[in-house]
Amino acid sequence: MKALLYTPSLPRFFAARALGKRFPVRALPLALKELPPPERPGFRRVRVLLSGVCGSDLALLYGKSPPSLSPFFSFPAVLGHEILGEVEGVRVAVNPLLACLERGLPPCPMCQQGEEGLCQNLAEGALAPGMLGYNRDLPGGWGEWTLAREERLYPIPEGVPDERAVLAEPLAVVLRGLRRFxxxxxxxxxxxxxxxxxxxxxxxxxxxxxxxxxxxxxxxxxxxxxxxxxxxxxxxxxxxxxxxxxxxxxxxxxxxxxxxxxxxxxxxxxxxxxxxxxxxxxxxxxxxxxxxxxxxxxxxxxxxxxxxxxxxSYTYTREEFREAVALLPELSGLEGLVGGVFPLAAWPEALLSKGKALFRPNVA
The missing domain is CATH 3.40.50.720 (NAD(P)-binding Rossmann-like Domain)
Known part of the structure; x- marks a missing residue:
């Protein structure tokens, strides 16, 4: 499959951190690659329809991510954690968390409370550290296919346009934050x-x-x-x-x-x-x-x-993600946040675009 692979480079990291958006976008440590289709027991293969470019993705690419988070990412990785996919003809929002459930571990104290976004085993178990989009074992949404457990797939309500549906993940982030507020x-x-x-x-x-x-x-x-x-x-x-x-x-x-x-x-x-x-x-x-x-x-x-x-506030519980998906029909106009939809090969243009940039991986 075709995918955008992020491979860390210390020289590029320090140069991008120093220069910020003045750093040449084509010199970022990102490249379009041909990778084997992903496969893992217990996970469903999801065809990616759309995947968003998040501020945290840009922070990683431009060397702005906090160093204290680095043990909880693993690279090289296919980026992209805002994912609208398709499984057997059904559109689904993908919850990108990889907690104790995915790692083959007994639930930690936070997972027992349903707080999987605060899982204490992010760097333990059968998977490399990190959530989808920051994990070397499972590809994120900036590729044609990703993998997810059945429990992380949320069907999109009828009538919701794709460009709104792909915003389910950041909407869940905001929903949790407002609940905590x-x-x-x-x-x-x-x-x-x-x-x-x-x-x-x-x-x-x-x-x-x-x-x-x-x-x-x-x-x-x-x-x-x-x-x-x-x-x-x-x-x-x-x-x-x-x-x-x-x-x-x-x-x-x-x-x-x-x-x-x-x-x-x-x-x-x-x-x-x-x-x-x-x-x-x-x-x-x-x-x-x-x-x-x-x-x-x-x-x-x-x-x-x-x-x-x-x-x-950081991520969300499964119920908060489900509630965010259920709210999508009421939130007309969210699709207006999208500034452009790009094929993977146009990634430099996507990263420089104004407004919310989306990748549509399964097009030329």
Whole structure:
């Protein structure tokens, strides 16, 4: 089968980390390969229809992933953990977690509670470390075929377009985060109107949240989608949002603030976004970290000086994934997040595209 294989390279890692998006995309350690069709006892072969490019994929390619996570990935690997597939003519969303169940191990304490996203055996058992898309033993969605246990396959409801159905995995991430953020504050500011931020906004409204939602959007097309998804107001920058609500104080070269927003969702996945979220949170407010910043500098004083609370969220339970799939028919417009659908051979163009990029592996 044809697949995009990521093979780590230390020289390219350090060069991409230093140069960021200025690093030539064709020099990234990614290549289109011909691989044997995957096969493993106890797993079903899934024909990949669409697979998304996630911010965590880009962070890996550009050397931004936290080093502390490296023992829980295994390479070389076919990337792609946002997967819409087909099994015997039925469209399915693939839950990419590889927990105790897949590893042939008795359930760890977290898996016993249903919290397979927090499995304590990510690097143990019969499989290499990591979930689908970061695992050398099982290919992710950036290939023509993947493998999954029957329990990880969720049929897509009738009438849901493919471009919406492939968003089931990031939608499940957001659903879990919002559940952990309850009780919801009377107002929420969402930092970053990429895929995760816009899904957060759309899902908040779909779940019945009636408070005021503010959004920080870097680009005009993101601001337009934020308004369409129910934002009461859209700011062009975190600075603009801060000046709207907080009082600024200066001493010599230093600046501090009082006031802000009762709830802040950091959805940009950057260290800068995390720092901005802490500054934007009001005294006694809370921050939900849905993005995935790595090793970054941050002023931690808001945690004690303003008594800001922090909620982190990573993946999902099986039930949360199932609920996300069941919500898809109600979430019309999500397919508008897709910026382009690409064959595997056009991967450089996909990684540079604006909006959510998808691969359609089974086309020339």
């Amino acid at each position: 309850q009780p919801w504050p009377e107002e929420v500011l969402i930092l970053g109107m990429g895929t995760i931020g816009l899904l957060t906004l759309r899902l908040l409204r779909a779940l019945g949240y009636g408070g005021r939602v503010y959004a920080v959007a870097k680009h005009p097309h993101q601001a337009e989608k934020a308004r369409a998804f129910g934002a009461n107001r859209v700011f062009g920058s975190a600075r603009e949002a801060l000046e709207e609500r907080a009082r600024r104080y200066r001493y010599l070269l230093f600046e501090g603030h009082r006031g802000g927003y009762r709830g802040v969702v950091e959805a940009s996945g950057s260290g800068r976004g995390f720092r901005e979220a802490l500054a934007l949170a009001a005294e006694g407010g809370r921050v939900l970290l849905l993005g995935a910043p790595g090793v970054e500098w941050a002023d931690l004083s808001p945690f004690w000086f303003k008594e800001v609370g922090l909620v982190g």
